[in-house]
Amino acid sequence: MSVSEVAVSLQNVSKCFKRYAHPVDRLKEIVLPGKGRSDDFWALKDIDLEIPKGQTLGIIGQNGSGKSTLLQIIAGTLTPTTGEVKVSGRVSALLELGSGFNPEFTGRQNVFFNGRLLGLTQAEIESKFESIETFANIGDFIDQPVRTYSSGMFVRLAFAVAVNVEPEILIVDEALAVGDILFQRKCFNKIEELSHAGVTILFVSHDLNSILNLCDRAIIIDDHTIICEDKPHPVVLAYNTLMVQREADNYDTSGKFRHEVKTATSGNSVGESRIGVGGAEIIAAEIHDSSGKISQTVRCGERVTVSSTIEFHEDVDRPISGFKIKTLNGIAVIGNSTFGSQKSLPSIAAGSVLTVEFSWNCYLTPGNYTISVGVSEMLEDQHIVARDRRRDMLPLTVIGSLSSYGLLAVPVDIDYSYVNNELVKAVATVSQ
Secondary structure (H helix, E strand, O other): OOHHHEEEEEEEEEEEEEEEOOHHHHHHHHHOOOOOOEEEEEEEEEEEEEEEOOOEEEEEOOOOOOHHHHHHHHHOOOOOOEEEEEEOOOEEEEOOOOOOOOOOOEHHHHHHHHHHHOOOOHHHHHHHHHHHHHHHOOHHHHHOEHHHOOHHHHHHHHHHHHHOOOOOEEEEEOHHHHOOHHHHHHHHHHHHHHHHOOOEEEEEOOOHHHHHHHOOEEEEEEOOEEEEEEOHHHHHHHHHHHHHHHHHHOOOOOOOOEEEEOOOOOOOOOOOEEEEOOOEEEEEEEEEOOOOOEOOEEEOOOEEEEEEEEEEOOOEOOEEEEEEEEEOOOOEEEEEEOOOOOOOOOOEOOOOEEEEEEEEEOOEOOEEEEEEEEEEEEOOOOOEEEEEEEEEEEEEEEEOOOOOOOOEOOOOOOOOOOOOHHHHHHHHHHHO
């Protein structure tokens, strides 16, 4: 990839912070420089990352993994301890709530202040101010000090500024989590609009569905370094596996945690991945159409059954069986389990083999999907541990011609009636 095609390049970037046991130790270290009184904390270690222009990159990781530090280095608000950072284009960053705004300034003053920091002229900011004010939609509060804002109002104004200053690189760090649902949808629509316009976007979120929906590529940062980099779906699967493994590590699993990835065997499948701590095993899974025949193709609206056969190698006190259907890019559409249902599973002894069936009317929009099945156990402390989860195990193709918008093609009865027949007749007469 040529240099002109790269928006952000990081080579061997690390960031070290000094940590002091007591605030006075910092002063002592300055007065008595011969003796170090701090511990080194490496927030980032050996990061190599290249982001092409126009790409939307999702960044996933647990709190404290180094995500925000990485974004601050790219935004230029932090300097790396080692390594080289190259950024090509105007950066507009929506980082942690509160950054970049002076709480004593009014919203209007902060808009102009931030605009000038981003390199816009006074005339450019004035020409964009109406768009920013309309997008934020905070009314008369635009002329009130920012310290009087709620967190939701604050993020409205901050996001409005970030996306309306013609950024070439937009950085969004989990800030949208405090917004109401309607404003979040408005923000996501704007992010999609900017992405289609060729803006490079770095998007941090704990909402994995947002990563799947918005991003072209994703990375996982864990223990302050990048451990996975791929298209969003496999990265989200890898992150879920990591979280399940960490959950399992809190319990006595005797090192039995399994993680397998199989290559796709069908053009309609994305490849199976399998995780679990063992003790119970999914040995088979099937899709049955309304006639009871095994099939991976069903008609929209048809009665469908997914069955999974489980072999128990250990006694399991509170087993849970479940299934999930996802689109090919990993968006969960429907799913269910025996947990909390009228058919909750009893305690099952080692050596037992059990088949669980889930049946429903398949009102999925025609297209290709994957089916995941699993068996878990509810522990005494109410935590759920995966015994065996086979994700994207079966491909499912839905055919049919039922018209619908979205992922579900649910039948809808449509009718209409005149509210004022005389008025309708009058309008018809005028139009003639």
